[in-house]
Amino acid sequence: MGYKVMKEKHLQTGYLHWLLLFALLIGVQILHAQEDIYIDPNRGAKEFRKELIMNSNKVESIVGNWGIFGKVNHPYSGVWPKGTGHGHVHEMTILVGAEVTGIDGQTYHIISDSYGDFPDRAPDGTEYFWNPKPGYANDHRIYINPNTGEIDSTSLIATSTDKTTWPETWPGKDATWNGRWNGYFGKDQFMADQECIYVMDDFTNSEFPYYPFIADSTRRGLGLQCETRMFQWVHPLAEDQIFIHFQVTNVSDYVYDRNIYFGAFADTHPGGLGASDDDSGFDKKMDMVFAWDHDNIGVWTKYRDILPGYLAWKYLESPGFGDDGIDNDDDGLIDERRDNDAGEWIFGPVGDYGEPKWHWSGDEDGDWDPQVDDVGSDGIGPKDPNYDAPDLDGTEGNGKPDQGEPNFGKTDNDESDQIGLTSFYSPHYGSVYISNDEAIWNYIQPGVFETPAQNSNNLWIFASGPFLLERNQTERFSVCWLFGEDEREIYRNAVTSQRIYDNDYRFTKPPLQPTVKVVPGDGKITLYWDNIAERSRDPVYGYDFEGYRIYRGTNPQMTESQKISDAFGNIVYRKPIAQFDLKDGIKGLHPIAMGEELGEEYSSGIHYYLGDDTGLKYYYEDTDVQNGVTYYYAVVSYDKGYYPGMDDRNLVPMSPSESPFKFTYEYGELKEKSVNAVIATPNAPATNYKPGYTDADEYGNISKVNNSSATGSIKVKIVDPDILPDQNQFQVSFSHILNELGEITTKTYTIKNLTTNEVIFDSVEIPIDPATNAPVSSWNTPIFSGMILSFENKFPDFDIIKAVSGWSGDYKTNLIPEIIKSSQGTIPMNVAIEITDTLASHPFKKDYQVYFKVYDFYTNDSIPFFFSYDKNGDYKIGEGDQISLIAPTGTGKLVKAYKITFNAPTDPNVEVIDPQPGDVFYLKSDSPFKEGDLYQFTTFQSGLLEVGKEVLDKVAVVPNPYVVAASWEQESVLSGRGERKIYFIHLPAECTIRIFTQNGVLVKTIQHSGVASDGSATWDLTTDEGLEVSFGIYIYHIEAPGIGEKVGTFGIIN
Known part of the structure; x- marks a missing residue:
C-alpha cells in the first residue's frame, strides 16, 4: 500500500498540508527571542572544557564544548554505525571568519576555531580557541554506574539523558528552571531522544591587534558568543544523523557589515584513520558537502563486512538576508525575518505556504495558530506535562504571536531568507593549516567550490556568508552530520534532515525505554521489564505505544539480529526473537514503508511488523542458549506509527519507531548500557541451591480465601526466585461494574503485600479488548517482587x-x-x-x-x-x-x-x-472476578540445602582441554582475539578453587561466593600475579566448607 505524503518543499501543496499539520499538533517552542538572548557576562576558559559521547542512535561520537566534533585519536570520533569502532572523522571544528581593521589601521582576517591538530597558538602556548563559559554543566557531578557500582565524577556536557550533568541553576534563567532541563523546545521539554547544550566564546583569540571591546582589552577574538545544541533521534528515518544548532551572538562593540562568515574545518577519513583514498563532493542546491572512501574498503580490523559508506555535513539553516529585496531561499517570501515582533493583523500573501490569508505580518508564512500556539514565551502550555502556571510576562493567551511561541520568529525556521552553502574547498591534508588565517579566509569566499585532492587524504573547508551581524544581534547556523551506506541513502537522509528542520525540529519520538532485569539460569535466560513505556506520550501522535520487541546477540552490536534490509539492500530493521503487542486490532505490516513519509519516491520498500495482537507480556524465557556463552539482550518498546484511516485525526503518516538501546565500551571495558539492555551468561546453579518458591499448587494456581463464586484462575509465575521476599503474604482483590441487565464486568484488580502493608498495584484497570470494547478475559501483571500473576477470567455462557x-x-x-x-x-x-x-x-x-x-x-x-x-x-x-x-x-x-x-x-x-x-x-454458571473475591498466597526466599560430599562429583571444567579459543569466548568488542577463560561448573554456593601446576606450584586461587543461582566460576588463564599461564596439565583443588573437597585435572593445549 502506498500513500503519497508530500513532494519537494514549495513545489506542491501537499507539503504545505504536511507542515501545517505538524504545526497544529504540538505546542513546543524554541525559547530564545532576539531581544531575550542572554548575553553571558562570564568569560570562557579552557578549565571549563568538557566532553560527551552522543550515541542515542547509530551515530556515536565524542564532542567537546569548545566547538569540536570528533577528537584527534579518540576511539569514538565520528563512529558509524554505533558499536563498530569505525571512526570517520579525525576532528572537526566550527569556524567564524571576519575582515576587521586593527588598531594599527591594517586589515586583518581573523578565523576563530578550535581545531586540535596543528592548532593556532600564542607564544606562551595559549590556544586561540573557542572556550566554554561556566555554569552550563554540573562541575561536581557524581554518577554511580549501575553496571559496575563505580562512582564516576567526570564532569560532562549537560545532556537531556543524564540529570547528573545538569547544573543546579541555569545561567540567564530564573529559579523555576532549577532542576529542569534547559531544552531548545522549552522548560523540561524532551522532544529529541538526546539533546545537549553548551555556550562558548572566542575571547582568547588574541593573534591579531584587534580589540572588539572598547573598554576591555583582555577580551579579544571577534567578540562572539555561541550557544551550541545537538540533537539525536532514534527513528529509522533519523538514526544516521546528529543535528547541530549554533546560535551566534555579536556581543562586541562593533558591527560586522557583511564581512563575516560561518563555517567549518574538518579532517574526514571515511575509510578510517590512516586511509589515504578520500573522495569529497558538494551539492550547492542541497547545501551539502560529503565524502566517501574511493574503493569503499575501510582500514578497520573489526567488522570489515560493514563498508565505510558516506558521511556528509548539510546546512539546514544559515544566516539570511532580510533586507536585500531578494527571495534567497526560493520560498515565495521576500526578506522574511526571525527576530521581529507580531506586527500588524493583515490580509496578504504567505508565499508558497498557501493562498493569501489573514495573518500577523510578523508571521510571514502565516502558520501561527492561536488555538495551539499561543502558549507564551516560556515554552510551556496547559497541554504540556510539566506546565505549572501562565507566563508572568502576559504572553500566554494574548491573541498574538510572541517570540518563543511555536511557529513564530525563532521557532519558525521558514521565517528566514537563508543564503545556504556559499563555498567548499577540499585540499590535500597538510597543504592547508587551520592556523593560516589568511589561507582559510581565501577559501571561504563565496563561489569557491573546488575539490582538487580526490582519492587522497583530504580536508574540508566550507562556509556560508557573508552576512550582516549587528551589535547584540544573533544569527543561527544549523547543520546535520549525516551518514549513509551509499550515495542514495546519504541524499535520502539529507532530505529527511531538512524535513525535520523545516518543521522546527519537531519529529516523532519512540516510547520510553523499559527497565529490564535479567536472570541467568541453567540452559536459559529470563528477562523481565516494567511497563513505563506504556505511559509514553509522543509530542506529535500522543499516546501511541504498541508493543515490545526483544533482540539478542553474542556481541554488543547484536549483529545476529541485523537481518532485515530494505529494497536497496541496506540493513534497516532487526529481527526480534520475541514480540508482544497490544490486542488493539493494529497488527501485521505497517502500511507506510519507511521513507514513504517523505514522498513515494523516497520509499525504502520496507514495512515495520507491528505484531500479531498477542497481548502484552513483561517477561521472556529464552531457552535457545548455551551455558557459558555471554548474550546481549535489548527489550525495545515501539509505537504504532500513523497511517490514513487509523483514526479520525488525519495526521501525517509515519512509520513506527522503537526505543534505542546501547552498550558503550571504552578500550574493551563496559562503561555504560541503557536501562533496556542487559548482559547474561547462563550456567547451572550451585549444587546446594534451593530457589525461592510460593505456596501455590503444582500448576501455579493461588487459592481463594473466602466463599467466592469466581470461576476464573490466577497463576503465579516466578521469574526471579532470588528476590522473592521470605514468608510474605500477598492478597489479590477486585472491583466490578454491574450493568442495567445485571451482568458483572470486572473493572480493576489490586495486589497488596499483607506482611508489609504495601499496596503493589492499586485499582489497576483491566485492559480493554478493542474488538468488543469490553475488558479482556486474560491478562498479566507487570513483574513485582520477582514474580508475575496471570489472570484468566470467566464469564457466564x-x-x-x-x-x-x-x-x-x-x-x-x-x-x-x-x-x-x-x-x-x-x-x-x-x-x-x-x-x-x-x-x-x-x-x-x-x-x-x-x-x-x-x-x-x-x-x-x-x-x-x-x-x-x-x-x-x-x-x-x-x-x-x-x-x-x-x-x-x-x-x-x-x-x-x-x-x-x-x-x-x-x-x-x-x-x-x-x-x-x-x-x-x-x-451453575461461570462467574467473573468481582468485589469481595479474595485470593492469597505466600512467598519463600531462596536458600541453601544441606548436601553431602557427593555433590562435588558433579564439578567439571569446561572446556577440557582448553584449545586456543572456545566457541563461547566473547570476541573483543574493539580488537584482538578476545578474552581467554575456562569455566568451573556445578560448584557449591561457597567454595575455594586452587589451581596448581603438575609440580604442585600454586598459580591461582579463586574464591567462589557469587549468587547461589550461579554455580560457575571462571578463570582467565592468568596467575595471581597477572601473568599468562603456559600450556600443560593443571591440577585443581576445590574446598567447600561443610561439604568436602575434590581434586581434578584439566589441560591447556595449543
Whole structure:
C-alpha cells in the first residue's frame, strides 16, 4: 500500500498540508527571542572544557564544548554505525571568519576555531580557541554506574539523558528552571531522544591587534558568543544523523557589515584513520558537502563486512538576508525575518505556504495558530506535562504571536531568507593549516567550490556568508552530520534532515525505554521489564505505544539480529526473537514503508511488523542458549506509527519507531548500557541451591480465601526466585461494574503485600479488548517482587449453564428441569434449590412459605425468587411448577434472571416422582472476578540445602582441554582475539578453587561466593600475579566448607 505524503518543499501543496499539520499538533517552542538572548557576562576558559559521547542512535561520537566534533585519536570520533569502532572523522571544528581593521589601521582576517591538530597558538602556548563559559554543566557531578557500582565524577556536557550533568541553576534563567532541563523546545521539554547544550566564546583569540571591546582589552577574538545544541533521534528515518544548532551572538562593540562568515574545518577519513583514498563532493542546491572512501574498503580490523559508506555535513539553516529585496531561499517570501515582533493583523500573501490569508505580518508564512500556539514565551502550555502556571510576562493567551511561541520568529525556521552553502574547498591534508588565517579566509569566499585532492587524504573547508551581524544581534547556523551506506541513502537522509528542520525540529519520538532485569539460569535466560513505556506520550501522535520487541546477540552490536534490509539492500530493521503487542486490532505490516513519509519516491520498500495482537507480556524465557556463552539482550518498546484511516485525526503518516538501546565500551571495558539492555551468561546453579518458591499448587494456581463464586484462575509465575521476599503474604482483590441487565464486568484488580502493608498495584484497570470494547478475559501483571500473576477470567455462557446445571447427588425425583433465560443479559448465578420437609423460605414479597429454599451455594446467602407457578397449590415443587430467580442490576432495580420449569419425564408411561426432601437442583454458571473475591498466597526466599560430599562429583571444567579459543569466548568488542577463560561448573554456593601446576606450584586461587543461582566460576588463564599461564596439565583443588573437597585435572593445549 502506498500513500503519497508530500513532494519537494514549495513545489506542491501537499507539503504545505504536511507542515501545517505538524504545526497544529504540538505546542513546543524554541525559547530564545532576539531581544531575550542572554548575553553571558562570564568569560570562557579552557578549565571549563568538557566532553560527551552522543550515541542515542547509530551515530556515536565524542564532542567537546569548545566547538569540536570528533577528537584527534579518540576511539569514538565520528563512529558509524554505533558499536563498530569505525571512526570517520579525525576532528572537526566550527569556524567564524571576519575582515576587521586593527588598531594599527591594517586589515586583518581573523578565523576563530578550535581545531586540535596543528592548532593556532600564542607564544606562551595559549590556544586561540573557542572556550566554554561556566555554569552550563554540573562541575561536581557524581554518577554511580549501575553496571559496575563505580562512582564516576567526570564532569560532562549537560545532556537531556543524564540529570547528573545538569547544573543546579541555569545561567540567564530564573529559579523555576532549577532542576529542569534547559531544552531548545522549552522548560523540561524532551522532544529529541538526546539533546545537549553548551555556550562558548572566542575571547582568547588574541593573534591579531584587534580589540572588539572598547573598554576591555583582555577580551579579544571577534567578540562572539555561541550557544551550541545537538540533537539525536532514534527513528529509522533519523538514526544516521546528529543535528547541530549554533546560535551566534555579536556581543562586541562593533558591527560586522557583511564581512563575516560561518563555517567549518574538518579532517574526514571515511575509510578510517590512516586511509589515504578520500573522495569529497558538494551539492550547492542541497547545501551539502560529503565524502566517501574511493574503493569503499575501510582500514578497520573489526567488522570489515560493514563498508565505510558516506558521511556528509548539510546546512539546514544559515544566516539570511532580510533586507536585500531578494527571495534567497526560493520560498515565495521576500526578506522574511526571525527576530521581529507580531506586527500588524493583515490580509496578504504567505508565499508558497498557501493562498493569501489573514495573518500577523510578523508571521510571514502565516502558520501561527492561536488555538495551539499561543502558549507564551516560556515554552510551556496547559497541554504540556510539566506546565505549572501562565507566563508572568502576559504572553500566554494574548491573541498574538510572541517570540518563543511555536511557529513564530525563532521557532519558525521558514521565517528566514537563508543564503545556504556559499563555498567548499577540499585540499590535500597538510597543504592547508587551520592556523593560516589568511589561507582559510581565501577559501571561504563565496563561489569557491573546488575539490582538487580526490582519492587522497583530504580536508574540508566550507562556509556560508557573508552576512550582516549587528551589535547584540544573533544569527543561527544549523547543520546535520549525516551518514549513509551509499550515495542514495546519504541524499535520502539529507532530505529527511531538512524535513525535520523545516518543521522546527519537531519529529516523532519512540516510547520510553523499559527497565529490564535479567536472570541467568541453567540452559536459559529470563528477562523481565516494567511497563513505563506504556505511559509514553509522543509530542506529535500522543499516546501511541504498541508493543515490545526483544533482540539478542553474542556481541554488543547484536549483529545476529541485523537481518532485515530494505529494497536497496541496506540493513534497516532487526529481527526480534520475541514480540508482544497490544490486542488493539493494529497488527501485521505497517502500511507506510519507511521513507514513504517523505514522498513515494523516497520509499525504502520496507514495512515495520507491528505484531500479531498477542497481548502484552513483561517477561521472556529464552531457552535457545548455551551455558557459558555471554548474550546481549535489548527489550525495545515501539509505537504504532500513523497511517490514513487509523483514526479520525488525519495526521501525517509515519512509520513506527522503537526505543534505542546501547552498550558503550571504552578500550574493551563496559562503561555504560541503557536501562533496556542487559548482559547474561547462563550456567547451572550451585549444587546446594534451593530457589525461592510460593505456596501455590503444582500448576501455579493461588487459592481463594473466602466463599467466592469466581470461576476464573490466577497463576503465579516466578521469574526471579532470588528476590522473592521470605514468608510474605500477598492478597489479590477486585472491583466490578454491574450493568442495567445485571451482568458483572470486572473493572480493576489490586495486589497488596499483607506482611508489609504495601499496596503493589492499586485499582489497576483491566485492559480493554478493542474488538468488543469490553475488558479482556486474560491478562498479566507487570513483574513485582520477582514474580508475575496471570489472570484468566470467566464469564457466564447460557449454553454451558444449561449443560452443567441439574439435580445433584443421590436424588429421587425424575422431573426434568428446563432453564430459560429471562433477562437480555447472561447473569452469573450459582444457585441451589434444596427440597425440605418443612416450610423453609418466603418467595419474593410474599407472606407465605414454601417447602424448599433457594441460596447461593458458595456463600449460603439466600437468593430472592418467585414461585411463578404452583400447579397443585401445595407450596411444593411438582410437575409443571416454575421458579424465577431474581438478580440485582446496576440501576438499583431487580430483574428476572432465569426461569426454571420442572417438567414430567418425556416417556408418558413413566410414573412421575416429585422432588423429595434432600433433593437439590443446582444452577451453575461461570462467574467473573468481582468485589469481595479474595485470593492469597505466600512467598519463600531462596536458600541453601544441606548436601553431602557427593555433590562435588558433579564439578567439571569446561572446556577440557582448553584449545586456543572456545566457541563461547566473547570476541573483543574493539580488537584482538578476545578474552581467554575456562569455566568451573556445578560448584557449591561457597567454595575455594586452587589451581596448581603438575609440580604442585600454586598459580591461582579463586574464591567462589557469587549468587547461589550461579554455580560457575571462571578463570582467565592468568596467575595471581597477572601473568599468562603456559600450556600443560593443571591440577585443581576445590574446598567447600561443610561439604568436602575434590581434586581434578584439566589441560591447556595449543
